[in-house]
Amino acid sequence: MQTQNRLLDDFARLMTDAAGAAQGVRREAETLMRAQAERFLRDMDLASREEVEVLRDLVTALRSQNDALVARVDALEAKLAEPKSGGTRGRGAASTA
Template sequence: MQTENRLFDDLAKFVNGAAGTIAGMAREGESAARERAREWIGGLEFVSRDEFEAVKAMAAAARDEVEALKAEIATLKGNAGQ
């Protein structure tokens, strides 16, 4: 009876050790995959959300300025014709 308990104890220790090793390998693999994805995405030269929003605001300001200048030109042309 003692032999069977010892065998099961050893088997349980082996399985626990193997499970820990496999879990560690999975974490390491996931980490490596994330790093590769970051490198790949970084190489595509995507812009950050903050950069996109800044350029979007600059474009909106430029459009507003163009509209104001068009109105001013129209006004000047109107005065020049009189």
């Protein structure tokens, strides 16, 4: 009976050691995969979160400036259109006379 208990104890110890070794292998594999992924992303030269936020703020500012310039051009075109239609009659009359 003593032999069976010792055999079971040895088997249990072997399984415990195997489980610990499997966890160690899993941790090493995760670390290796994480390092590979980080190197891959670094090599891809992706923009960082901070760079994207700065670009977003810049685009927002430029968009508002563009809207202001469009409104200004529209106002100037409207101003040019008024004298042109009124001035054409005056010029036409002056050139015929």
